[in-house]
Amino acid sequence: MYRIYVERKPGFRNEAGRMYSELTSFLGISGITGVRYLNRYDVENVTEAVVRSAATRIFSEPQSDYCTFETLPVQNGETAVVWEYLPGQYDQRADSAEQCLSLLRAGLAAEGGTGAEKPLVHCAKIVLLSGKIAAKDIERVEKYLINPVDSRLTDDHKPDTLKLKTETPGDIPVVTGFTGFDDRALQAYGDTMGLAMDLADIKFLQDYFRNEGRDPTETEIRVLDTYWSDHCRHTTFLTELRNITIENGPYAGLFKKSLENYTKMRTDLYAGRTDKPVTLMDMAVIGAKYLRKNGKLDDMEVSEENNACSVYVDVHYTTGEDGKPLPDGAVNADERWLLMFKNETHNHPTEIEPFGGAATCIGGAIRDPLFGPLVGISVYARDGSVRSDRSAFRNGKGKTAADKALPRSCSGILFVRKPDRAYDGAGN
Numbered sequence: 001m002y003r004i005y006v007e008r009k010p011g012f013r014n015e016a017g018r019m020y021s022e023l024t025s026f027l028g029i030s031g032i033t034g035v036r037y038l039n040r041y042d043v044e045n046v047t048e049a050v051v052r053s054a055a056t057r058i059f060s061e062p063q064s065d066y067c068t069f070e071t072l073p074v075q076n077g078e079t080a081v082v083w084e085y086l087p088g089q090y091d092q093r094a095d096s097a098e099q100c101l102s103l104l105r106a107g108l109a110a111e112g113g114t115g116a117e118k119p120l121v122h123c124a125k126i127v128l129l130s131g132k133i134a135a136k137d138i139e140r141v142e143k144y145l146i147n148p149v150d151s152r153l154t155d156d157h158k159p160d161t162l163k164l165k166t167e168t169p170g171d172i173p174v175v176t177g178f179t180g181f182d183d184r185a186l187q188a189y190g191d192t193m194g195l196a197m198d199l200a201d202i203k204f205l206q207d208y209f210r211n212e213g214r215d216p217t218e219t220e221i222r223v224l225d226t227y228w229s230d231h232c233r234h235t236t237f238l239t240e241l242r243n244i245t246i247e248n249g250p251y252a253g254l255f256k257k258s259l260e261n262y263t264k265m266r267t268d269l270y271a272g273r274t275d276k277p278v279t280l281m282d283m284a285v286i287g288a289k290y291l292r293k294n295g296k297l298d299d300m301e302v303s304e305e306n307n308a309c310s311v312y313v314d315v316h317y318t319t320g321e322d323g324k325p326l327p328d329g330a331v332n333a334d335e336r337w338l339l340m341f342k343n344e345t346h347n348h349p350t351e352i353e354p355f356g357g358a359a360t361c362i363g364g365a366i367r368d369p370l371f372g373p374l375v376g377i378s379v380y381a382r383d384g385s386v387r388s389d390r391s392a393f394r395n396g397k398g399k400t401a402a403d404k405a406l407p408r409s410c411s412g413i414l415f416v417r418k419p420d421r422a423y424d425g426a427g428n
Helices: 014-026 048-057 092-107 135-145 183-193 199-212 218-227 252-269 280-293 347-352 354-367 390-395 401-405
Strands: 002-008 032-044 065-069 079-085 120-131 151-154 309-316 334-345 374-382 409-416
Touching: 002 014, 002 048, 014 032, 014 135, 032 092, 048 065, 048 092, 079 135, 092 120, 120 135, 183 199, 183 218, 252 280
Parallel strands: none
Antiparallel strands: 002 032, 002 065, 032 120, 079 120, 079 151, 309 334, 334 409, 374 409
């Protein structure tokens, strides 16, 4: 087992600088006078020769990094915050390092003694804080830096092995008595399990299994809870809004005017209907519905696709596919295209796991329109938190309810022409 610490040299410490700025201004911890950031790698099943070579060929870049073996290069007065991924959580950095080690070891095999077992790598992140920092502020730093969904606080102890110890799981437990729970018991069960479903959802689930004549398993509840979460079902956008209050502020007038316009359009579009509740989703699409009813969206494509909006546009070519200029009056100079507007929102995963949430958002914006003839894409991504007042973070409680309610979104503008040039996949 070998341990490597990698830290950027002066002039390359962008990550440390960003953290210092956020911890001192965003969290308001004035006692922090310096921040150092390191990546830690534990490496197993390779020889010393391989790990020494990998230190400067895989784990670090000699021109921009300091590389230290075994002992954390902490200075007097510095406080270390160390965190790592939870057991079983995929770590792309570790996976890539293991693959690179296998290739490096194969290249060094001629020298002999490079090892035979699959290389194992475990990564951790370390922040070294200097200054007079209170214990409560250290806790705030830990909560700010560490996402408990995928990571945990650890220390600098080196394990004996990186091999995960796994146990064979037993039978999936049945939630005995679930179909007979009263409302209080159902709510208590949902709270204990941390379910995303509200009480109405759980009662609906209970009625289903009553009709089935059996109690559900924990797996069934977990799967249904996932499918009914805000990520999959967009509960936030489909929730009925019965009482809308606009708080006083610099934009209150604009919001009130927008709400008035929305109400007028609803009255016009849904006269006599009782199946169209007021929701954020309805607010988002009612403008297009109103324009089309009044003959101002005749160029919109009408289809069963409800995850994007497309309009017809006539494109005039000045050059052919061979790149040569087309003569005036060329037969194939004009072509009907679809200009597609795709909006994808993923509030829930982005709020609790920013990287993964952003990935699903971008993936959805690209994936959903992939029915065939995609030529180009321009993607715009927006983070949901638009508050300029960062003082809310200084109380140590994290984001406010208003911040959490704002959705993250990304939009794609796609130019559609040739089916044989379509993408065949998108990362999600």
